[in-house]
Amino acid sequence: MRQIILASASPRRKELLKQFIGDNFLVYASSYEESPYPGLHPKELLLRHSTEKARDVAKHFNSGLVISADTSVLFNGKLLGKPKSPEEAEEMLKLLSGHRFLVVTGLTVLDLDSGVEIKELESTTVWMDEISSEQISAYVRTGESLDKAGAFAVQGKGAAFVEKIEGDFFNVVGLPLFRLGKILQKFGVSIFQEDLP
Template sequence: MRDIILASASPRRQQLLTQMGLHFNLKPSDIEEVIDNTLEPCQVAMSLASQKCNDVVSQIEEDCIVIGADTIVVKDNKMLGKPRDEREAFNMLTSLRGEWHQVVTGLCLYRTSDKKSICDYEITKVKISDKSDEFINEYISTKEPFDKAGAYGIQGYGSLLVERIDGCYFNVMGLPIYKLSCMLEELGYKISLEKAEA
């Protein structure tokens, strides 16, 4: 069985890979992301995932599968990144309030043995509830929004903002695990739970 390398420092992605029963090593990519605004959001997410994946591949020699991932939040075809400050977080969350938006995760996997790569994406629709300004400011004061695209995390206090979703929950966390499992199988990696930690 090949080693798996995750090209991300995200604690949430690490948690989800562990949940899948995978044993993996971390080698986060620290490249400066290049966004082509002429692309559709799903293409942007795959491009960013590919950039991270290829950056790590260029630094290793072992026989492994490298996983690159990038998650973006899209509202009215506009991409929302991580807020830089409280004001930007407030503006993002109030723009999402009472409305549906999309969470798009791009995935890129690279098998070093034969230089085969595959990329795909997952889209989940999310509706943010009509919470008050006071509640949104209280949420921002927890500091949770600042390392998350769209300024909220569904797995944390941000769950109180999410009214409903349509699609993969884990995608909103940053890693669509069913989609990833299918891509790993396509590269010949069989997921086994025999040695998974309970």
């Protein structure tokens, strides 16, 4: 299999990619600073961020495929990223309580050998149950919400609040595996391919 580089420091993305293709990939966190681009649609912004992360990491390698993703919650036309404080986490959860919203990922795979980039968006619809203030406070105190877009982890205790999901579950965790698999196929990489001795 070709060298694959995950342009992310996220332990969740690392774990998902490992379950998908095994241990044969490198992790290299991007130093790209995400910044707002006025006038850019929120979904296009996520795609821009994922592409810039991939390009930043690509500078450090000569060959292989760089995978980058940027995930956020999209609610009422606004992106909800990672909360900067427990107070902000509580505000996000109060906002999402009892509502349907999207989890959107901008996904970029950059082929260092050909210079080809494939950039795609994945959206998953999430229905969140109504959560009491007491539940929100108790959840935020666990610390789980602080490094998660939208302040909840569907793969953790936050699952108690998620009534229903329509779309790719793994997208909500942070890496849309179905779409990633399709993109890797376009680059000639099969997730079922075994390395020959």
